[in-house]
Structure formats: structure tokens, C-alpha cells
Amino acid sequence: xxxxxxxCRLDLTRWATWPAALWTGLFFLLxxxxxxxxxxxxxxxxxxLAVFTLDNYAAFFTQGGGVYVAALLNSxxxxxxxxxxxxxxxxxxxxxxxxxxxxxxxxxxLVVIVLPFWTSYVIRSYSWLLVLSEKGVxxxxxxxxxxxxxxxxxxxxxxxxxxxFVHFFTMLLTLTIYANLVQIKESYRKAAADLGASPLQVxxxxxxxxxxxxxxxxxxxxxxxxxxxxxxxxxxxxxxxLLLPQAIMLQISRQANFEMASAMSMVLMLVVSAAFLLxxxxxxxxxx
Amino acid sequence: xxxxxxxxxVYLLLALGFIFLPVVMLVQYSFQDGLLPVPPFKGVSLRxxxxxxxxxxxxxxxxxxxxxxxxxxxxxxxxxxLAAYGMARRKRRLNLxxxxxxxxxxxxxxxxxxxxxxxxxxxxGISRSLLAVGIGHVVINLPLCFAIVYSQLGEHQANIERAxxxxxxxxxxxxxxxxxxxxxxxxxxxxxxxxxxSWDEFVIAFLLSKFEVTMPVMIWSMLRSGLNPALNAAGTxxxxxxxxxxxxxxxxxxRSRRHG
Numbered sequence: 001x002x003x004x005x006x007x008c009r010l011d012l013t014r015w016a017t018w019p020a021a022l023w024t025g026l027f028f029l030l031x032x033x034x035x036x037x038x039x040x041x042x043x044x045x046x047x048x049l050a051v052f053t054l055d056n057y058a059a060f061f062t063q064g065g066g067v068y069v070a071a072l073l074n075s076x077x078x079x080x081x082x083x084x085x086x087x088x089x090x091x092x093x094x095x096x097x098x099x100x101x102x103x104x105x106x107x108x109x110l111v112v113i114v115l116p117f118w119t120s121y122v123i124r125s126y127s128w129l130l131v132l133s134e135k136g137v138x139x140x141x142x143x144x145x146x147x148x149x150x151x152x153x154x155x156x157x158x159x160x161x162x163x164x165f166v167h168f169f170t171m172l173l174t175l176t177i178y179a180n181l182v183q184i185k186e187s188y189r190k191a192a193a194d195l196g197a198s199p200l201q202v203x204x205x206x207x208x209x210x211x212x213x214x215x216x217x218x219x220x221x222x223x224x225x226x227x228x229x230x231x232x233x234x235x236x237x238x239x240x241x242l243l244l245p246q247a248i249m250l251q252i253s254r255q256a257n258f259e260m261a262s263a264m265s266m267v268l269m270l271v272v273s274a275a276f277l278l279x280x281x282x283x284x285x286x287x288x
Numbered sequence: 289x290x291x292x293x294x295x296x297x298v299y300l301l302l303a304l305g306f307i308f309l310p311v312v313m314l315v316q317y318s319f320q321d322g323l324l325p326v327p328p329f330k331g332v333s334l335r336x337x338x339x340x341x342x343x344x345x346x347x348x349x350x351x352x353x354x355x356x357x358x359x360x361x362x363x364x365x366x367x368x369x370l371a372a373y374g375m376a377r378r379k380r381r382l383n384l385x386x387x388x389x390x391x392x393x394x395x396x397x398x399x400x401x402x403x404x405x406x407x408x409x410x411x412x413g414i415s416r417s418l419l420a421v422g423i424g425h426v427v428i429n430l431p432l433c434f435a436i437v438y439s440q441l442g443e444h445q446a447n448i449e450r451a452x453x454x455x456x457x458x459x460x461x462x463x464x465x466x467x468x469x470x471x472x473x474x475x476x477x478x479x480x481x482x483x484x485x486s487w488d489e490f491v492i493a494f495l496l497s498k499f500e501v502t503m504p505v506m507i508w509s510m511l512r513s514g515l516n517p518a519l520n521a522a523g524t525x526x527x528x529x530x531x532x533x534x535x536x537x538x539x540x541x542x543r544s545r546r547h548g
Contacts, residue, residue, distance in 0.1 A: 012459040016374030020367040020430055021386055027427045028393050031404025038407060093303045100296045111538060113304070116311045118530035121488050122504045123523035126511060127310035130317055137309070171307060228397025230491055235511070245399050252495065258407055265400045272395065 039262035048259060056263035068247055072267065075244040078158065079227040082165040083219050089166065090173035097174070098181035110178065114171045125235040128164050129155045156238030164232045173218040180214025220279040224272055244268055311527065318520035340521040349506035353487050356418055356502055360425035361482035365475055367426070368433030373467065376441040391431045401427060402495040416498040424492040429482035440474040473544030480537050484530060
């Protein structure tokens with residue numbers, strides 16, 4: 001057999017990456033750049049006017065008595081609550097799955113845990129309305145326990161939005177945290193225990209720090225997906241308080257005001273970028 | 289049994305209860321015998337499955353969803369595979385930038401992606417249609433397909449490709465007869481995941497479609513016109529189909545783990 005030389009490289013490799021890059025450039029990057037430009041242009045007589053103006057961004061902060069800023073703050077608040085609560089629910093679950101369940105059952109149990117993930121997204125949100133309705137399970141349990149005197153409509157509230165989100169992201173976070181936990185070498189924990197660490201110390205000084213990358217990845221995904229989601233707040237939260245994606249959708253579908261909607265989208269992307277920097281810095285700090 | 293063990297089991301059961309609560313409700317009320325799909329539960333009946341099957345618009349929308357899912361996933365898998373292949377086999381300075389570009393759509397809200405496409409399609413004169421929805425779905429699924437294939441592409445396949453090349457196979461022949469068959473579990477997994485996500489995607493489908501709509505959009509418009517018990521039946525059927533897909537993906541991955 002002859003010595004393989006670089007000439008053997010397939011020529012296909014030269015262009016194979018480009019169709020995908022072209023597609024993403026044309027249908028993702030270009031639209032984003034155009035939206036950025038649109039967000040700086042004016043809307044006059046229901047038509048776009050290509051002039052450079054900051055009016056849309058100014059309107060974001062002033063219009064309607066700060067209704068957009070309120071939507072942004074609502075979004076950040078709800079997303080932060082959702083991320084924290086989902087972490088609190090998912091971490092113990094992932095921990096029990098990784099360390100308390102026999103290895104051969106782990107994969108099956110994991111598949112079972114994320115099974116509801118595969119129900120139709122719109123219908124899953126709406127199913128929570130069944131659970132939360134006045135004669136639904138939660139009200140019945142609460143009444144039986146004597147915690148509620150009379151049934152309470154729990155849908156169309158911020159709590160319902162948070163619940164719907166937490167349900168979805170508990171599944172997602174369990175996946176990322178579990179994947180991280182099973183990669184931590186057992187010898188580390190054993191060594192710590194041999195050296196006299198209590199189970200709590202082993203957890204706090206070995207397991208928890210080593211699992212933070214999985215936590216950070218999951219938390220970032222949760223943040224990004226939750227803050228940009230329209231369906232869950234629209235179905236479960238009702239229209240009592242708006243989140244930013246709902247406000248953006250109103251601008252598109254009711255007003256057809258793409259200038260304003262673009263500016264709002266840019267603000268949303270800015271918040272996500274800020275979150276990314278926050279999580280990225282946290283990750284790097286953990287590695288040092 | 290230790291206290292820790294009991295706590296673990298109780299927590300596991302509570303968590304599973306929470307996770308399955310909406311699904312159990314959905315399935316239970318799909319069998320509701322009564323005019324309204326709201327609690328209390330009145331008894332078992334199959335009437336809403338009949339109503340679902342008789343709902344031509346919903347069935348038609350499911351057909352549309354299937355069409356968009358298969359077409360967009362096929363394109364996303366093909367483009368993702370080619371990109372991963374080109375990236376793995378040709379080291380160049382551009383690679384990092386290209387990888388960033390290809391993965392970027394992951395970090396952007398579907399709503400924003402959909403709106404950008406809506407503006408561009410308006411300007412280009414491309415009307416809102418299933419084609420427009422499909423283009424959007426390729427955008428969101430391409431990063432996943434690319435990442436899945438890229439993670440499976442290693443040096444051992446490169447060596448076999450070189451051998452095939454030495455034995456006189458053309459570029460294309462080596463790609464189709466060597467690389468693709470070796471990667472089929474990753475390709476199929478990428479395709480199935482993309483298809484599942486596309487099938488269920490709402491915001492892009494909602495903003496980019498007009499007369500012909502996909503199933504989530506149809507369900508949405510049915511929801512807006514009041515609670516419809518047939519939706520529970522539709523949701524249950526969708527869930528059942530999705531579970532079949534999940535089992536399929538699991539089987540393929542188990543197979544590839546055995547062989548890999």
C-alpha cells in the first residue's frame with residue numbers, strides 16, 4: 001500500500017460546507033441584519049421610511065406609559081423564576097437518577113421522564129388548563145385538604161405560565177444535568193469519602209462544583225427558550241399581563257408594525273446576549 | 289430501607305407524577321363522555337375520536353405537517369451532513385467562523401427567526417405558504433442535524449474514505465458508498481429529531497403560512513374558537529405517533545451503540 005499523501009483528500013470537501021452556510025446566511029443572518037436595519041427606520045403613514053432614527057427604541061421605553069418596558073421586565077422576571085424553580089426541581093431528580101437508580105434502568109427511566117416532551121406543544125400547554133380548571137385536580141386536592149374554601153380559577157395567571165414552563169424545562173434540565181452527573185468519575189467521590197468527608201461535604205465540594213457546567217448549559221437553554229416563547233404565556237397566562245414575545249406578536253399580527261416589532265426583537269436578543277455573557281463567564285470561572 | 293432511599297423514591301414518584309399530570313389529563317379527557325372537555329370526568333366514550341377523524345380540516349393539516357416535516361428534515365439532514373463532512377475533512381481557518389454561523393440559530397427565538405423571514409419573504413415577493421414554513425424549519429433544524437453528524441464524524445471513517453479513494457473511487461462514490469452508510473444512524477437520528485420538531489413547531493408555521501396550515505396552527509385556531517373536545521383526541525393521537533418516533537430513535541441509537 002502506498003503512503004497516503006494529502007492529494008488523496010476529496011475535492012468534495014472544498015464545497016460541502018457551503019450549501020448549509022449559504023442557507024443559514026440567506027435565511028437567518030440576512031433576515032436578522034435586515035431586521036436590525038428596519039428597527040432603525042421610521043414608520044410614516046403605515047409605510048416604512050428608510051431613514052435612520054432611534055424613534056422605535058425611544059417608543060419602546062416611553063410609549064403607552066411604559067407598557068413595553070413592563071413586558072420586558074415581566075419576561076425577565078418570569079424567566080428568572082422559571083429557571084430557578086426548574087433547577088430546584090430537576091437537580092434532585094437528575095441526582096437520584098444518576099446515583100440512586102441501577103445503571104441498566106437509568107436509560108429507560110430517562111426516556112420515560114422526557115416522554116411528555118413529545119406531546120404536541122400547543123396541546124401540552126392547553127392540557128394544563130384542564131389540570132388548573134375550577135373542577136380540575138389541583139382544586140379538588142386543595143379542597144379535600146381544606147386549603148381552599150372554594151374552587152379558584154388558576155388559569156390565566158402568571159403562576160400558570162410559570163407552571164407550564166417549569167414542567168417543560170424540568171424535563172430539559174434533568175437531561176443536561178444527568179448527562180453531566182454520570183460523567184463525574186466515581187473515584188472522586190469515593191476518594192473524598194475515604195478522606196473523611198461527610199456525604200454532604202462530598203456533595204458540596206465534589207459533585208456540585210463538577211456538575212455546574214451541565215447546570216449552566218441547561219440554565220442558559222432554559223433562559224433562552226423561555227424568554228422567547230409565545231405559546232405558553234399566551235395560552236396559560238392569558239392577557240392580564242403581557243410578556244415580551246406576546247407584545248412582539250401583537251405588533252406583527254395586529255398592527256403590522258414591523259419597525260416596532262424589529263426594535264423589540266433586538267431588545268430581546270440583547271437580553272439573551274447579556275444572559276449568555278453571564279453564563280459564559282460563570283462557566284469560565286468554574287474551569288479556572 | 290434508609291431514610292435517604294425512601295426520600296429518593298418518594299421524590300422520584302412525585303416528580304414523575306408532576307411530569308405526567310398534563311399528559312394523563314389529556315388522554316383521560318380525550319375519552320370524556322359529555323359535551324365539554326372540562327372536569328369533572330363523566331365517563332368513557334370514543335365519540336371525540338370519531339369527531340377528530342371526521343374533522344377534515346384537522347386531518348388535512350396533519351397531512352400538511354407531515355409533508356413539511358419530511359421535506360424540511362430531508363433538506364436539513366442533507367445540508368447538515370455535507371457541512372459536517374466538509375468541516376471534518378478540510379481543516380481551514382474559516383471553520384470556526386462557519387461553525388458559529390451554522391450553530392447561531394439555536395440561540396435565537398423562533399419568533400424572531402420567523403419575523404425576519406416574514407420581512408425578507410415580503411420583500412422578495414415569496415408568499416406565505418407551506419414552502420416558506422419549510423424553509424424556516426430547515427433554518428432551525430440545520431444546527432441540530434449538523435451537530436449530530438459532526439459529533440459522529442471521526443478519523444476512522446476518513447481512513448476508509450482514503451482507502452476507497454486509493455482503490456479508484458471517485459469523490460462522490462466514496463461519499464455515497466462509504467461515508468453515508470457508515471453514518472446512517474446519525475443521519476437517521478438527525479432526520480427523525482428534525483422531523484419531530486418540525487411537525488410540532490408553531491410560531492414559524494403560524495407567521496409564514498396562510499391558507500394551507502400545519503397541524504399546530506390548526507389546533508391553535510380551533511382553541512381560539514372555544515374549547516373543542518376533539519382536540520384532546522387529536523392531542524392523544526399526536527402523542528401516540530410521537531412515542532412511536534421516540535421508540536424508533538431509541539432503537540436506532542441502541543443499534544448504533546452496539547455496532548459502534
